[in-house]
Amino acid sequence: MNLTDTADRWWKNAVFYCADVQTFLDFDGDGQGDLRGMLHRVDYLADLGITCLWLMPFYPTAGRDDGYDITDFYGVDPKLGSAGDFVELVRTCHSRGIRIVVDFVMNHTSDGHRWWKEAVGSTESPFRDWYVWRSSTPPDTSKQVVFPDQEDAIWDKDPASGEWYLHNFYKTQPDLNLANPAVRDEVMRTMGYWLQLGVDGFRIDAVPFLFAQDQVPRKEQKFPPFDPHDYLRNLKAFADRRNGTAMFLGEVNLPYPQMAEFFGSGDADELSMQFDFIGMQATYLSMARGDTRPLAKALRERPRIDPGSQWANFLRNHDELTLDKLSKAERQEVFDAFGANKDMQLFDRGLRRRLPPMLGGDERRIRMAYSLIFSLPGTPVLFYGEEIGMGENLDVPGRLSVRTPMQWQPGDNAGFSTSGRRSLVRPVTEGAYGPDEINVARQRSDPDSLWSFVQRLISRYRQSPEIGWSSVEVLDPGDRRVLAHVCRKDEWSLVALHNFAAEPVEVTVEVPGLKRGSQLVDLLTPGTPPRLETGARGRITLMMPAYGYAWWRVVVEDDRRIDH
Ligand code: GLC
Secondary structure, eight states: OOTTHHHHSGGGGOOEEEEOHHHHOOSSSSSSOOHHHHHTTHHHHHHHTOOEEEEOOOSOBOSSSTTOSBSOTTOOOTTTOOHHHHHHHHHHHHHTTOEEEEEEOOSBOOTTSHHHHHHHHOTTSTTGGGBOEESSOOOOOGGGOSOTTTOSOSEEEOTTTOOEEEOSSOTTSOBBOTTSHHHHHHHHHHHHHHHHTTOOEEEETTGGGGOGGGGSOGGGOOSOOOOHHHHHHHHHHHHHHHOTTOEEEEOOOSOHHHHHHHTOSSSSSSOSEEEOHHHHHHHHHHHHHTOOHHHHHHHHHSOOOOTTOEEEEOSOOSSOEEOTTSOHHHHHHHHHHHOOSGGGEETTTEEOOOHHHHTTTOHHHHHHHHHHHHHSSSEEEEETTGGGTOOOOTTSOGGGGGOOOOOOSSSGGGGSOSSOGGGSSSOOOOGGGSTTTSOHHHHHTOTTSHHHHHHHHHHHHHTOHHHHHSOEEEEOOSOTTEEEEEEEETTEEEEEEEEOSSSOEEEEEEOTTOOTTOEEEESSSSSSOOEEEOOGGGEEEEEEOTTOEEEEEEOOTTOOOOOO
16 A cells, blocks of 8 residues: 555544543643643653544533533633643644644534523524524424433423424533524634644534434424535535645444445545444444454444545543444343443443443453454544543543543542642542552553553554555454454555454464465564464464454565564
8 A cells, every 4th residue: 555645644544532631631730631731741642652632622611511512612611721722732732743633512502602692582683593493392302312311302492482492412502503504604614713723623523413403393494404415515625625634523323324424425525534333332242242243243334435534443432332223132231241230321321431340350351452443444542541441430420430530640639630639620530440550650661551552552553554544354263252354455454353252262264365375474462573374265373362362464575664
């Protein structure tokens, strides 16, 4: 493959790292993380090797949905810093070769936003139609609510006018009306603003919910219907005009065929990337069963995508670990395996735990899971703290259990803040996953730590763009406990094997396209890399240890990459 291709479509083999400014590092000692704290950890991120920092919302907020309820799209939450601090962060990241992507939440505003206040203040306000209204009584929408613990409908009555407004999320988050051209202009203006400040792309929140107009009875719709795909295409074209390599990463938790539509019909002319929610859920089901068939099936069903599009592979994000696309029985299997207590579950569809405690702290299994996620075609996305194996704090309510302060050091406040414990934005995790056991300081100096392992995965992934640039080819290793796949881009290919079982398994796979005598080199074993020679029809036989993993690069004569 041509290495220079990787310079433009940078998201095709990037390593994303999602962080919440609020919980990363508190620079000024007030108990809240801040942008200056983040800036002081850019070299840490560069050392880990990530190439793109995704910041969760850092805008002024009413604080009802951890920043996803924004009161000013052009601002920075004063508790976190200033616009100046933001620009310094962008500059510093760029100087270290790290791109910045910001969360872009244009499905709704907070009810504390000036537009909403004007909209409810008078039905004559020009802002009234920035939101979605109906005067007829809505039908039962209790099945459509996203947060069933707090909401029982997606419409609420505005007492002043007696009309109903749409809120797909909390009632304090009224949906914006994208059918209104004035709102569409504002979305572009907002995007243009952040691009001008130097960001490299956007994580677009709640994409399927953006097109709220559908929820309004036809005769009550005030604007002509518009095509969501035309709209996204225009928005992407706009971002490309402002910054030729801008990237859109969409949150689209839908079945594959519907996701495929959001990539667009040209070459990534709508969303550049989408999270693979389906593959993620299948991974957990496969881990729960010690049987790779659900994952293999999901990978085979993944729609083919254009070269500019990309899947974002992840094991954990900042929300509940949703299992909503599994059947009820399958979901129950995952609950039984990884979070049997009711307190570990959320919304009847997900888990509010982090990966290591779910896997009982079994380091072999944890490493297998990360090796897998980095070896699948796509771009890996880490959630802060995954690199050291942080756990959750179930005493923290709801989804926030996994958004506890980053654990830098042992001892007080995990090195996150010098403030008193009681003024911390959120309590630090305690016990076996607390900072005395799990922290950056110890793991960075230990070549055998999880941190060092993740660093190695990142480096090998970055040196193997055939992973990001390929489509998945699942092989048949003759044993359902082992997933074998090959990532192939032109003459470069990498064979990966992952054993989901607690016992060693010997497997034999035939790698299509290889003949007898091809050489493979092990990319993950530290030290001198062992080599392997294929038998007839590209056959290899390997003994996979319990929860073992292996990445084998096929040696190509004129490949000048280093392999150790
Ligand atoms: C997305 C975010 C979630 C947020 C919601 C509403 O799903 O990931 O954290 O609560 O949108 O903005």
